Amino acid sequence: MSRLSRSRGPRTRAGRSSPGGWPPPAWEQRFRAPELEVPEWAPDAPDRACVVATVDGRPQVHSWEASTGRLVAATDRAAGTTDATIDPAGRWLWWFDDTDGDEWGTWRRQPFGSPPGQLTETPIPLPPGYQAGLHLSRDGTGVVGRTDPDAGTTIHQVFLDTFSATSAPVLLYAGDHDAEAAALSDDGNLLVVGHAEGGDPRHPALRVLSADTAATVAELDDGPGRGLWALDFPPLPGDSRLLVLHERTGTPRAAVWDVLSGAWRELALDVDGEVADATWFPSGDAVLLAVDHRARTRLHRHDLRTGRSTLVGPADGTVDGATARPDGEVWYSWSSAAEPPSVRTTRTGAVLLAPVGPRPRPSVGVRDVDVPGPGGDVHALLRLPSTGAAPYPVVVDVHGGPADHRTDSFSPTLAAWVDHGFAVLSVNFRGSTGYGTRWRDAIEGDVGRAELADIAAVHDRLVAEGTLDPRRSVLTGASWGGYLTLLGVGTQPGRWALGLADVPVADYVAAYEDELATLQAVDRALLGGSPQEVPEAYAAASPITYVDAVRAPVLLLAGLNDPRCPLRQVQRYESALRERGGVVELYQYGGGHGSHVTAERVAQMRVQLDFVKRHLSP
Template identity: 55%
Template sequence: MVRMTTKNTTGTGDGAGNSEGDTAHGVDASMPDWERRFRAPRVSLPEWAEDAPDRSLFISNTTGTFELYAWDRASGGRRQVTDRPNGTTDGTLSPDGEWIWWFSDTDGDEFGVWLRQPFAGGPDEPVAPDLAPSYPAGLALGRDGTAVIGRSTDEDGSTLHLVRSGSAPVEIYRHPESAGVGDLSHDGTLLVVEHTEHGDAMHSSLRVLRPDGTPVAELDDSEGGTRELGLSVLGFAPVDGDSRMLVGHQRRGRWEPMIWDPLSGESTELAIDLPGDVSAEWYPDGSALLVVHSHQARSEMWRYDLGTAELSRVPTPDGTVAGATARPDGTVEYLWSSAALPPRVRSTAGSVVLEAPGLRAPESVPVEDAWVPGPGGTIHALVQKPAGDGPFPTVFEVHGGPTAHDHDAFAAQPAAWVDHGYAVVRVNYRGSTGYGRAWTDALKHRIGLIELEDVAAVREWAVASGLADPERLVLTGASWGGYLTLLGLGTQPESWTVGLAGVPVADYVTAYHDEMEALKSLDRTLLGGTPEEVPERYTASSPLSYVDRVRAPVYISAGVNDPRCPIRQVENYVERLSERGHPHEVYRYDAGHGSLVVEERIKQLRLEIEFASRHLGR
């Protein structure tokens, strides 16, 4: 369940900058390294307007809050586009580069409307005043000024609306299950929708429509009616009159690209012989694909020539490419980092494309790979450790998603724990992406419990190998990781010394009833129905069911406006801890599913480190 996904938030990295003598939003060289990693100015991979490639949009935390910035490459001018107390990261450019569209919610609740602002600056204006606020479900902008806006509400389910200047929005799609805008063809004559009308929110199907809602074609990779194979939209060909679409599929047990023409019905699976999951995007002239290949928590880039089927390596250092884009001149820009080295926006031309002024983030230690036998197959874990010999106090930081994975990329939080003398272990448990479809899909119906079996296997390895001190083990995570933390403290009470849960699912039944509709759909897929239909599964997978077994002191942080892991279900869990008189602390903050304010992020981690140190006697 992707409980923390907002467009462009994953590409900001954990550090960028120039000379060590500069400062930005209060950063100076006397601060502890772990705080400087958070405060160091950073930038995302710039998005560029398709028909005006010198106009770009990026995210930066230069002011201390993540906001959108416009960049005119021709003049070198940059300006801040948005300025809100809780930050802004969801935005895009119109194809002509004249407008910046951005999503305006309230204090991180993800419920709002689209606004637009001239690229050169000016007042914001609503793009569809007649549309009530909603959760966003995709956006596509056409060259003629047409927009297709995807919306999701508890009352209406998923809807798509065609918006043209001077006209009222026209609803062109509606369904109670989760769906969203995929892409609009280059000439604006075709629209693709990713939908889960079949009821499996983990595996989408594709429907192509005319802009008036008339159906054109359907692509549904069902397998004997079980709908266990998913599809994803990677984009229409960037050429007028070309109806081909790049599609991600799972027909061979992993994500791979293929080309599908919805008008002719022809599809071509591409013979890209690389291990792991493979994604791709078009080069601007449509003659080749930029392939990003993720394998064993690291990534590479390749160019695939569609005419010759030749695959050639695009050189990058060892680590992770968090985003990449091919430019009209044939170069590739990409955001790269490793666990040891902070991210930078680089170009295959050999230059650093974009940096924010100020201190660069201090480096950290590299990750080591651990391959551990587990109940469902070999588990891949990433390990960082401080100087000296173990056993160390050890933090098991479990990732969110669950359909995501930890990778060899720079991250301020695990680096901070290492600075404080802890080893950090991150487990790509069953449910994680990057290891094939079977690994990702393995958690169904026993969610939480399956992931924790893998965490337990890695814990046993870490203790037996001499890495981890069994008396000083911290289980922590945010979002789905926070859920696994609370569930692990209750189902494995003798294994953990301290638990730190950020924005968690704590009471699964209440969470289901209070969360946004798209997540209800995903929960029905993961658990096989609603709490009323399969109550035993919700009970078995809910941390609240095991709260009386918890032994470790518990720290919980929660956003009061969180639509993904709502606050009421957290309070239910906390009340049960209080009734027991169990040692715990709760930090509630005025935001949604996490914070875009740098000082707030630092405060939360400082509180967690202090809580852990106090209870571990450090």
């Protein structure tokens, strides 16, 4: 689970940099270009789909007909709407309604093709909460998971009428630990719960329940240090085969588990990399696999009859979302560092669905960098500007997560830095996904230090070869990347000229006290316990511990409604650094763990560019 945070206070900078003239510069055009996600189509009405696409700079839910290309906006929420689905019959669009990005809310639905505010319903009579899964079956069974700080995680079943009436929710599962409604069989009879009852949400286990009686049908737990994730059942009535991601070999792979018979079938791959996601072809005789390898994600079709896998779609760049259609066609979203994203079809390779508006400007490609590090070889991506000469000023871009990684994909933020003459270095340090479970889990017990040591190793190599300027090296990141940015300017004060920390963990103990219960469980897994149990571990990992050593000017960005990296702990860090004479500025905005609003994203980019211009030596 990734992390971000926002803040408020009397010393907030409002980001009043001049927006410039018209047309806007290329970097701003990239942010303002319309975006859309891969359509999610209805199994019983495959011409109908739910699409999230931007409207006036905000993501909104749309109805889309593939045959006609008709796209109709269904929502018009100020903070945007990103979580949505369509029912199997294609009659209803479902979307999650929270408040200003705080992730606390309720599921709504409205008829397919209806405009914003028309015939919207709240069909599940449960109190608001943090969402923990929604699944809809062909027979009208709905399963909804929700998390409440006081009640823990609950999963209920409801029967949804074709029109509007629903039954009273029936409790199927409850626990005070991290859990989710992970998958529901096509006929609505089998529910899979992903849970961390063993105390480690980074390595969850699976439980299969009868959706009629809540009785346990099957259990699957691979033990400490090995996680299991349920993906989906085939869209076939009575089919009890479940797609599962597992870590038994040290490299995440996919398998098919028949939850009733217990049969287990590995989906063997003859390509390098780890399986990041998988979905069924509607026929049930093949699986579409997304495979991560060296910061690229590619698609493979695995035929269950022959056991063979074949590449689907592009061999370069990164696929970000894909779905398999009844005729074997695949819809997917693809981009690279140089080329903006597009939603395409494997039938022709052409664009399937294009947003209304200008395409964003291309950027530069990436160079792969491999450097020996203290824990093994470190892989990184380097973007170089088309102007200027080495050694370049550099923005060292730190990804969030920590269980995530940077890919060869398009980023308006990173392209903006390149446009302004900066090299951009993205390091997939220990803790990153895509390089095996040992690499991902190597930070447990050494949180923060391992990641920064890997970043330093790559930075040192590129400085030594004359590519990067050590005097003009800016450390920046959001969420976990913001955390590592603050930890870096405190523990490596001679290395970084500036720190730009977006929604960071700044005071680990205060963050733990205020954050989501699910994130508290993640922190306990990473650090070996709670702040009360292992106070020395939290002190060693917390950026505020090293505030006396910070020499670089620091920019903090924080949202007012962030439940993941809450406001108070960012304010505490800002006050502590200011009291010690440090140069620190705090930018706050309405929103949660980041903003989906284009105007706000542009404003934040301007704030960062302005901060660097004022504080970085020429």
